[in-house]
Amino acid sequence: MMIPHSRPSIGQEEIDAVTAVLRSGQVVQGRHVAAFEEAVAAHVGVRGGIATSSGLAALHLSLLALDVGEGDEVVIPAFVCSALWNAVRFVRAVPVFADIRRETCTIDCRDVKRRLTKKTKAIIVPHMFGLSGDIRELIALGVPVIEDCAQSLGSVYEGQKTGSFGALSVFSFYATKVICTGEGGMVAGNNKDLLKKIEDLRDYDEKDDGRVHYNFKMTEMQAAMGLAQLKKLPSFLARRRALARRYSEALAAYPVLLPVCPDNRDHIYFRYLIRTQRAEEIIEAGLRGPVAYRRPVFKPLHHDQGNAALPETDAAFREAVSIPLYPALSDDEAEVILRDLQRLLGAPPGRK
Ligand SMILES: *Cc1c(COP(=O)(O)O)cnc(C)c1O
Numbered sequence: 001m002m003i004p005h006s007r008p009s010i011g012q013e014e015i016d017a018v019t020a021v022l023r024s025g026q027v028v029q030g031r032h033v034a035a036f037e038e039a040v041a042a043h044v045g046v047r048g049g050i051a052t053s054s055g056l057a058a059l060h061l062s063l064l065a066l067d068v069g070e071g072d073e074v075v076i077p078a079f080v081c082s083a084l085w086n087a088v089r090f091v092r093a094v095p096v097f098a099d100i101r102r103e104t105c106t107i108d109c110r111d112v113k114r115r116l117t118k119k120t121k122a123i124i125v126p127h128m129f130g131l132s133g134d135i136r137e138l139i140a141l142g143v144p145v146i147e148d149c150a151q152s153l154g155s156v157y158e159g160q161k162t163g164s165f166g167a168l169s170v171f172s173f174y175a176t177k178v179i180c181t182g183e184g185g186m187v188a189g190n191n192k193d194l195l196k197k198i199e200d201l202r203d204y205d206e207k208d209d210g211r212v213h214y215n216f217k218m219t220e221m222q223a224a225m226g227l228a229q230l231k232k233l234p235s236f237l238a239r240r241r242a243l244a245r246r247y248s249e250a251l252a253a254y255p256v257l258l259p260v261c262p263d264n265r266d267h268i269y270f271r272y273l274i275r276t277q278r279a280e281e282i283i284e285a286g287l288r289g290p291v292a293y294r295r296p297v298f299k300p301l302h303h304d305q306g307n308a309a310l311p312e313t314d315a316a317f318r319e320a321v322s323i324p325l326y327p328a329l330s331d332d333e334a335e336v337i338l339r340d341l342q343r344l345l346g347a348p349p350g351r352k
Contacts, residue, residue: 003337005292006176009229009236009328017224024220029203032223039230040171041188043154044163048195049188050202051218051226055150055172057202058185059087061216062146062168063122065187065197068093072121075143077107078302079313080126083172084148085301093121097302099310103260105273105296105320106133108312113141127152127162129296129322130178130240130270131261135165146170150185153178154237156266163188168198173222176326178236178270179229181222232327237268239327243334244269247323250338253348257319271296272325279321282344291340296322 021032037049052058068074070092076084078097088095099111105128112123123141125133126148135157139145149155149163150172156162163169168191173184187198204213244267248258257275261267273296276282286293300317302308324337 001336002289003291003324003329003333005294005322005324006326007328008175008180009232009326010180013228013231014225017228018221021220021224027220029217030220032220032227033218036218036223036226036230037186039227040186043230043233044149044161044169044188046164046169046188047190047192049186050195050198051223052185052187052202052216053218054183054216055148055170055174055177055185056083056087057214057216058170058172058187059083059124059146059148060090061198061201061214062170062187063087063091063093064201065194066122066144066146066167068121071119073117073119075107075112075115075120075123076301077126077128077313078300078308078310079105079297079316080128080148080301081297082301083150084124084126085305088124094119095301095305096120097305097308097310097313099312100128100316101134102312102315104131104133104262105129105316106131107138109134109137109141112138116141116143122146122167124148125166126150127155129259129273130155130268131259132157132162132265135162139165150174150177151270152268154233155268158264164190167191168194173226173229178268179226179233181218181226181229184218184222184226236327239329240269240325241267243325243329244272246334247272247325247338250342251345254342254345255348256345269325272323273320274323275316275319276321276345277319278345279319282321282341285344291337292324294322296320 041049072093074088145166147166147169152162168189171186173181202216
């Protein structure tokens with residue numbers, strides 16, 4: 001038996017929605033894509049959304065819309081997936097890495113500030129593992145912010161959804177994300193001109209302005225699935241929070257750092273991270289089962305690129321372990337995970 005690190009929740013509703021699209025014969029850029037764009041924008045609380053083929057495509061188009069190009073600098077964290085680095089390189093800009101905050105693993109505003117130069121054209125702020133970054137402080141730096149909400153759909157900062165603060169925000173609906181369309185993404189925002197530009201860049205067909213365009217469109221099947229998933233988002237988030245509460249209670253007595261959530265925000269626990277000196281051991285044990293523990297980030301981006309000193313990023317990479325947590329996880333599986341983890345962590349101090 002192996003409990004996977006992640007697993008999508010796909011039910012009859014998604015199967016019916018996609019089947020209906022297939023029967024209709026209208027498989028690209030139709031009413032489902034438009035409805036999904038509207039539904040995500042309404043959920044986030046912004047004026048519009050442009051659906052894309054992936055989160056990476058959404059990042060790429062956002063940088064293009066903000067006129068980020070050759071020689072420009074874009075500040076990003078290194079404790080994140082390489083989609084950010086790839087997007088910045090696609091537009092021939094230079095990724096500048098900033099460190100993260102120890103407590104939240106989100107980009108550290110003070111370190112971002114130190115790394116701003118005349119060439120800084122944008123900051124990409126991923127709301128990591130389901131928790132908002134320090135978005136107000138980051139926007140106050142005066143550089144356009146792209147919020148990366150690939151892991152934070154539905155999470156809230158000071159009463160407002162993540163994705164409603166930045167110049168633009170991006171989402172991913174990849175198989176393992178908060179909601180899933182297989183592959184898929186979106187750019188959302190309030191600035192109609194930027195959204196129009198992104199809509200134009202997304203599709204190359206019948207364009208005669210001499211500019212380069214892309215094919216980053218979403219299909220009707222994906223959008224129909226996305227609409228069905230979005231309806232389930234409240235129950236997905238409730239399940240995630242209930243599991244996180246259970247984990248935190250069960251692990252409270254153990255010598256590990258548990259996820260924290262500052263008072264002014266809500267955590268959706270896209271990932272449940274613990275910090276421990278035994279991270280390596282636990283991840284190794286996970287290869288044999290019964291629970292697939294993972295490093296929350298494959299490899300910090302600065303380990304391959306440049307030589308920025310990022311002590312908190314390195315510490316998180318050494319100490320953080322992601323424990324399986326997703327809506328499709330049963331109570332019995334959660335019990336197996338907790339027993340296994342408690343065994344790996346040893347008896348808590350003060351207990352015989
Ligand atoms: C998954 C992810 C992306 C990329 O999304 P894809 O749809 O896989 O291209 C970007 N940023 C973050 C923070 C992610 O977790």
